Amino acid sequence: QVQLVESGGGLVRPGGSLRLSCAASGFSFSNYYMSWIRQAPGKGLEWVSFISDSDSTTYYADSVKGRFTISRDNAKNSLYLQMNSLRAEDTAVYYCARAYQSKYLFDHWGQGTLVTVSS
Amino acid sequence: DIVMTQSPDSLAVSLGERATINCKSSQSVLYSSNNKNYLAWYQQKPGQPPKLLIYWASTRESGVPDRFSGSGSGTDFTLTISSLQAEDVAVYFCQQYYTNPMCSFGQGTKLDIK
Numbered sequence: 001q002v003q004l005v006e007s008g009g010g011l012v013r014p015g016g017s018l019r020l021s022c023a024a025s026g027f028s029f030s031n032y033y034m035s036w037i038r039q040a041p042g043k044g045l046e047w048v049s050f051i052s053d054s055d056s057t058t059y060y061a062d063s064v065k066g067r068f069t070i071s072r073d074n075a076k077n078s079l080y081l082q083m084n085s086l087r088a089e090d091t092a093v094y095y096c097a098r099a100y101q102s103k104y105l106f107d108h109w110g111q112g113t114l115v116t117v118s119s
Numbered sequence: 120d121i122v123m124t125q126s127p128d129s130l131a132v133s134l135g136e137r138a139t140i141n142c143k144s145s146q147s148v149l150y151s152s153n154n155k156n157y158l159a160w161y162q163q164k165p166g167q168p169p170k171l172l173i174y175w176a177s178t179r180e181s182g183v184p185d186r187f188s189g190s191g192s193g194t195d196f197t198l199t200i201s202s203l204q205a206e207d208v209a210v211y212f213c214q215q216y217y218t219n220p221m222c223s224f225g226q227g228t229k230l231d232i233k
Contacts, residue, residue, distance in 0.1 A: 045161075045169065045212055045224040059220035095168055104214075104222035105159055107180065109168035 002026040002108045004096050009113030016086050016117070022079040022096030022110055030054075030074035033099035035106065036081050038092035038115075048094070049081065050103065064090075086117045121145050121215050125225035131233040138200040140228045142213035147193045150217065157217035160189055160198045163227075164209045172211075173198065200230075208232060 008020040020036070036048040049070040050059040058070050069082040079096050093112040100107035122145040132138040148157045156176035161169035171180045173189035176196055186201045200207055213225040 044226045045214075047222050047224075050220060061221060100171075101174070102157065102216050103219060104216035105157075105171075105174055106161075106169075107171050109170075112168055 002098065004098065004108060004110035006094065006096055006110045006113035009094065009115045011116045011118065012086055013119050014087060014117055017082070017084045018086065018115060020081040020083065020094055020096075020113060020115070022081075024077045024079065024096075024098075027098070029072075029077040033103050034072065034079045035097050035099060035104065036070060036079075037095045037097055037106070037109075038090075039095070039112070040089075040092045043092075046092075047104065050099075051079070083115070086115075088117050091115060091117045120221070121148065121218055121223055123213055123215055123223050123225040125211075125213055125228045127228060128226070129229040129231070131231045132200075132203045133233045134205065135202050136233075138203050138207070138230055140198045140211050140213075140230070142191075142196040142198070142225050144194045144196075144215050148215045148217035149193050156192050156196070157215055158189075158191070158196050159214045159216060160187075161212045161214065162207075162209045163212065169212060203230075203232070205232065 003025045005023045035050045051070045067085045071080045093114050095112045096110045097106035098108040124143045126141045158176040160173040163169045172183050177189045188199050190197050210227045210229050212227050216222045
């Protein structure tokens with residue numbers, strides 16, 4: 001079955017960096033668009049970043065543009081999010097999600113990894 | 120950017136009764152070339168990731184009970200649970216996936232048992 005497992009979250013100081021990973025299994029990872037979506041504690045969902053199946057196209061929310069970089073390694077069935085210049089408002093659970101039938105329609109989500117930005 | 124607004128923010132419904140959640144988009148999410156509404160509904164239970172329930176405004180995802188249904192077109196949409204079960208207690212989000220390069224979610228509606 002489809003599985004997405006995020007890792008790499010933790011506590012980081014403002015201005016610091018963190019790299020999130022998402023290990024995919026149970027499907028042909030290289031054939032799917034992927035996104036990162038985050039949820040601040042007790043809040044709603046915010047789309048963060050998109051990457052095409054071939055890695056040739058990436059998009060970012062304005063709130064993270066210039067600070068976050070999405071990438072993927074199809075040989076390793078893995079998705080990544082490099083987060084630099086972290087701010088308190090980046091504190092959230094970060095989910096990786098698989099797109100289905102449309103670029104931003106998400107049929108499978110990981111369990112999420114918590115990123116806390118605090119001094 | 121398309122803003123998604125759900126109503127109400129929370130509601131409590133008796134077991135076996137109907138629950139209705141509304142979602143309004145700030146602009147149409149109906150794509151004229153294929154006549155599809157780019158609108159989805161997700162269910163999120165505490166400590167879990169969101170789960171896709173409905174897409175194209177009214178298509179139920181595989182495995183979703185038929186008590187869940189979606190309706191609407193253009194800018195106004197509704198998620199209906201025909202007979203509320205205890206396991207339906209959750210937060211429900213609508214999402215538009217019409218725009219590129221981004222999508223947006225409603226603020227969520229918390230559903231409880233009365």
